[in-house]
Amino acid sequence: MAKGTGFGEAALQRLWFEHALPRHVVTSDGQRAEIVQTGWWNREGGPDFQDAAVRFGGRVLRSGDIELHLDAADWERHGHHRDPAYNGTVLHVALMGGAPARLEGGGLIPTVELGPQLPESIEAMLEQLGPRPWEGMDRSAHAGACASALAGADGTAVRGLLIEAGRHRLWLKAGRVARQWRRDGLMQTLWESLAEGLGYSENQIPFRLLARKAPARFVGRLSPVDREARLFGLAGFLPKVEVATWGGDGRDHAVELWRHWWSVAGAPDVRPVPARLWGRGRCRPANHPHRRVAALAAAGGALSRLLAALRKKDLAAFASVLSGLRHGYFECHAALGSRPAPARLALVGESRILDLLVNVAAPWILASGADSMTWTEGIAVSQSNRVLRIAAERLFGGAARAFRPRCALEQQGLLHIYHSFCATDATDCGACPLPGITAKWLAGPIEGR
Numbered sequence: 398m399a400k401g402t403g404f405g406e407a408a409l410q411r412l413w414f415e416h417a418l419p420r421h422v423v424t425s426d427g428q429r430a431e432i433v434q435t436g437w438w439n440r441e442g443g444p445d446f447q448d449a450a451v452r453f454g455g456r457v458l459r460s461g462d463i464e465l466h467l468d469a470a471d472w473e474r475h476g477h478h479r480d481p482a483y484n485g486t487v488l489h490v491a492l493m494g495g496a497p498a499r500l501e502g503g504g505l506i507p508t509v510e511l512g513p514q515l516p517e518s519i520e521a522m523l524e525q526l527g528p529r530p531w532e533g534m535d536r537s538a539h540a541g542a543c544a545s546a547l548a549g550a551d552g553t554a555v556r557g558l559l560i561e562a563g564r565h566r567l568w569l570k571a572g573r574v575a576r577q578w579r580r581d582g583l584m585q586t587l588w589e590s591l592a593e594g595l596g597y598s599e600n601q602i603p604f605r606l607l608a609r610k611a612p613a614r615f616v617g618r619l620s621p622v623d624r625e626a627r628l629f630g631l632a633g634f635l636p637k638v639e640v641a642t643w644g645g646d647g648r649d650h651a652v653e654l655w656r657h658w659w660s661v662a663g664a665p666d667v668r669p670v671p672a673r674l675w676g677r678g679r680c681r682p683a684n685h686p687h688r689r690v691a692a693l694a695a696a697g698g699a700l701s702r703l704l705a706a707l708r709k710k711d712l713a714a715f716a717s718v719l720s721g722l723r724h725g726y727f728e729c730h731a732a733l734g735s736r737p738a739p740a741r742l743a744l745v746g747e748s749r750i751l752d753l754l755v756n757v758a759a760p761w762i763l764a765s766g767a768d769s770m771t772w773t774e775g776i777a778v779s780q781s782n783r784v785l786r787i788a789a790e791r792l793f794g795g796a797a798r799a800f801r802p803r804c805a806l807e808q809q810g811l812l813h814i815y816h817s818f819c820a821t822d823a824t825d826c827g828a829c830p831l832p833g834i835t836a837k838w839l840a841g842p843i844e845g846r
């Protein structure tokens with residue numbers, strides 16, 4: 398809560414979320430700004446509202462994130478000017494103060510000083526909103542126009558719609574796989590896809606870069622420890638000073654990797670992935686980037702077996718190779734230099750394997766010519782995530798919490814709709830074509846879908 402006010406930043410965020418603040422404002426450097434899309438309320442690390450859209454000067458539409466503060470000086474007080482997670486911010490909104498906000502990546506973004514532009518006091522605006530039953534809950538998005546179109550619709554038809562969208566998403570991925578085969582070959586395509594999948598959404602780019610810096614044809618020839626050392630070194634995870642100060646068996650393992658890395662570390666053509674590319678968001682210990690790089694190194698030793706399973710279109714064999722990957726150190730530790738974990742951590746957990754089945758194996762099998770897609774409905778649902786929760790909220794509104802996808806394809810359908818429509822819509826649903834498509838789908842016969 399800011400000094401002198403009876404409310405905190407969360408109250409300002411709520412007003413933004415509820416579209417209660419003016420949509421047409423003027424930045425402190427004199428630009429007219431129209432809030433076209435308020436963005437999704439992010440309750441985790443990073444900017445407050447993401448995937449927003451702002452039209453500046455009545456012409457230039459910029460998509461990105463929005464950060465709200467009670468006092469404009471909080472931008473620097475909170476260290477956002479040093480945090481790459483805020484580099485996608487397009488507008489800073491502050492109740493008081495109008496200094497432009499500096500980004501870690503360079504450049505300034507405009508600040509809107511909201512206080513003088515409000516039609517009435519924040520307290521009065523909050524009072525008009527009244528209490529909400531979900532106050533304090535982790536809600537990241539509000540219902541979209543789809544929610545009313547789908548309310549009361551036949552459940553089978555709605556699931557059919559999601560499955561259709563999910564199939565479309567898999568075909569798009571299959572197209573990308575086929576294009577990469579032609580360009581980079583089968584093994585490198587598989588290697589990069591695995592790396593991307595192990596990077597999760599947050600670190601897909603640095604993982605893919607890593608797989609290019611250490612290509613499949615090269616890592617396949619290395620011994621397990623050389624392969625791991627090369628990947629850790631290229632990831633920038635073997636800083637000499639830190640390694641020397643780590644304690645316990647973490648130090649032993651890091652020193653072992655160093656012994657295999659130091660002789661190549663200084664070569665002019667060896668350039669690790671830039672540290673700023675690595676996501677620093679909160680992640681569970683089991684998903685620490687060190688463990689994921691160790692998993693990638695282990696997968697690099699099993700590429701031929703994984704490729705053989707894909708050639709046979711055998712999802713179970715593909716999953717079995719991944720679940721059989723082992724690592725003496727990383728099955729007991731979350732990171733280099735961390736304390737031993739209380740229980741064994743699978744190198745590639747069940748949920749990650751499900752993700753790799755749907756994001757790597759299924760598109761691959763489709764790209765190599767599958768007769769039907771019925772088998773894709775057999776891939777079990779994987780863990781939910783923020784985008785899936787937002788997508789469900791947009792589509793089903795209050796019913797989202799009761800919605801349980803029955804297979805990975807339905808989850809893929811949700812993701813497809815979110816990325817193809819919600820995330821690109823700059824009209825707050827007003828000009829989005831999906832409700833029309835949905836209405837036609839729901840009006841058609843269910844048989845034969």
Ligand code: SF4
Nearest residue numbers: 541543818819826829
């Ligand atoms: S943007 Fe389109 S798909 Fe998303 S909720 Fe609005 S109408 Fe539905």
